[in-house]
Amino acid sequence: MSMNYTIAIANEKGGVAKTTTAVSLAGALVQMGKRILVVDLDPQSNLTLALGHIPHHKEMTIASVLLNSEKISNAITQTQIENLDLVPSNSELGVAERFLPVRKNYDTILKNSLGGFLDYDYIIFDCPPALGAVTLNALTAANLLIIPTQAEYFSAYALKNMMAAIRQVRSQNNPMMIYRILVTMYDSRIRAHRTLHEQLITTFGKDGLLETIVEIDTKLRESPIIGIPIMHYVSKSRSALQYRALAEELIENVGEMEEKTFA
Ligand SMILES: Nc1ncnc2c1ncn2[C@@H]1O[C@H](COP(=O)(O)OP(=O)(O)O)[C@@H](O)[C@H]1O
Numbered sequence: 497m498s499m500n501y502t503i504a505i506a507n508e509k510g511g512v513a514k515t516t517t518a519v520s521l522a523g524a525l526v527q528m529g530k531r532i533l534v535v536d537l538d539p540q541s542n543l544t545l546a547l548g549h550i551p552h553h554k555e556m557t558i559a560s561v562l563l564n565s566e567k568i569s570n571a572i573t574q575t576q577i578e579n580l581d582l583v584p585s586n587s588e589l590g591v592a593e594r595f596l597p598v599r600k601n602y603d604t605i606l607k608n609s610l611g612g613f614l615d616y617d618y619i620i621f622d623c624p625p626a627l628g629a630v631t632l633n634a635l636t637a638a639n640l641l642i643i644p645t646q647a648e649y650f651s652a653y654a655l656k657n658m659m660a661a662i663r664q665v666r667s668q669n670n671p672m673m674i675y676r677i678l679v680t681m682y683d684s685r686i687r688a689h690r691t692l693h694e695q696l697i698t699t700f701g702k703d704g705l706l707e708t709i710v711e712i713d714t715k716l717r718e719s720p721i722i723g724i725p726i727m728h729y730v731s732k733s734r735s736a737l738q739y740r741a742l743a744e745e746l747i748e749n750v751g752e753m754e755e756k757t758f759a
């Protein structure tokens with residue numbers, strides 16, 4: 497596996513556990529001895545806040561990277577967790593969707609900002625709930641796209657636009673990008689969840705979905721309050737176990753995933 501394996505976490509729908517997955521996956525990978533950089537690409541700064549960092553205006557953020565061509569290494573800050581670093585966002589990023597597209601090759605700005613030496617095993621991009629210029633930058637910079645989705649009709653239907661974005665990114669600057677859908681907030685007692693899970697498998701194939709499913713866990717709602725990932729907080733909770741399983745699945749399959757895209 498190459499250094500700096502990049503993972504974008506995106507879905508145009510809000511509230512599907514993108515940020516939760518970014519934080520929890522990062523926490524799990526850190527516990528497995530990996531060095532992680534998480535990048536907050538949402539002007540709402542939920543990831544920044546979840547890691548206990550208060551966004552403020554004078555600091556370097558992902559907005560400085562995307563809008564002022566700052567190198568990403570200059571915007572990195574530490575978190576309370578060793579080996580887990582953060583590129584924060586703040587509300588300045590809000591203008592990016594309007595200002596980025598007027599620039600030439602705007603979709604490769606994030607990818608190019610990663611140049612130079614970044615001492616991380618994984619870089620995780622937490623995307624905003626939109627398929628605009630910022631998410632396009634993340635997809636262009638990503639080896640792997642994880643699409644968290646709830647097993648309910650509307651989000652499964654909404655994946656149509658995601659698939660169009662994937663085709664666009666692959667045909668332009670990132671032909672090797674692979675994607676996997678992650679079923680989140682799953683409740684096996686709900687028949688509709690089981691049915692939709694089956695339909696997702698039928699539609700996207702077994703290879704289109706991650707094997708790990710993240711179930712409903714109310715403990716997750718408490719985690720962001722104290723600024724650290726769930727596994728550093730209630731390490732035996734169901735979601736902590738499941739995000740650890742997800743991290744293991746990724747570590748085991750990353751090489752294989754790359755090979756499959758050649759086939
Ligand atoms: N597995 C889960 N079980 C219960 N609640 C969850 C789970 N995953 C996420 N949540 C909660 O759902 C809400 C939306 O999650 P979030 O990660 O902010 O979504 P997004 O980043 O896609 O908008 C948050 O309140 C979060 O705590």
Ligand SMILES: [Mg+2]
Nearest residue numbers: 514515538542
């Ligand atoms: Mg979010």
